[in-house]
Amino acid sequence: MANLKYSRQRAAIKEYLSSTLDHPTADTVYLHIREEFPNISLGTVYRNLNLLADMGEAVKISTPDGGDRFDGCTVPHYHVVCQSCGRVFDLKVDERYMQEMNELADQYFEGSVAAHTALFYGICKDCGGS
Amino acid sequence: MANLKYSRQRAAIKEYLSSTLDHPTADTVYLHIREEFPNISLGTVYRNLNLLADMGEAVKISTPDGGDRFDGCTVPHYHVVCQSCGRVFDLKVDERYMQEMNELADQYFEGSVAAHTALFYGICKDCGGS
DNA sequence: ATAATTATAGTAATCATTATCGTTATTATG
């Protein structure tokens, strides 16, 4: 299980994710990491992004249009996608509130519920959202 | 805008979506509609599913793995994806609760929020979820 | 130092989805 070797590429990808509030796609990460590792392969970026997500050191976000996005912030929070510019923003809410949502869902669902994600749709302030 | 013509294929797709509680992918819809229209094209299925979604007569659901899914139920509700079998289930909650979520998000977000989706992760009762 | 093993770069392959285009179905009009 712990048969995992260090790699500078993976470290750079994790570092980059931690340093930005954007929610870059794999391709955006690729273009950025390329500045430090000009020969890095897009496949390496995908492999490491998924590795980080599997290890809980990053979060994968699926939006209805465009490719998946990645978030280096691993404390539970929601996201807002701007319907005008398409950017994705963090939306921190009280974690107790999120936990209550899980419990509510667990009550209503015939089975068990452990976690959830939420994606809000709106207009960011740059695009005129009041 | 209303330059929309009737088509038997689209009617059949809408009928199928309305008749099932599953949340089929475009490919699943294709395989099913094919029984009635053996020559229907996958492109036609995609085009009509997106048309229905744009008109508000169906809902497109993005999950982190696999293709998008479609839901003929258009009253606002959440979804639960079973982490064991991968099926997607409806989770109806009081609409007032969903509206409160929007208002809460609107308060915290620097911009405006109009709607949201939520995807819960759990284990369905067929897979042993208590 | 060297053996063992994981990660990489480069590239091909796959999967989901959309675009193109000549033909067909539906609707509007004379």
Place this chain on the structure above:
DNA sequence: CATAATAACGATAATGATTACTATAATTAT
């Protein structure tokens, strides 16, 4: 009703995102 106008279709090619493959390089263990 006949036919013109137009949207939808089926077939297929093209695209975009992601994964798989493989020989080489980097990391870790002996």
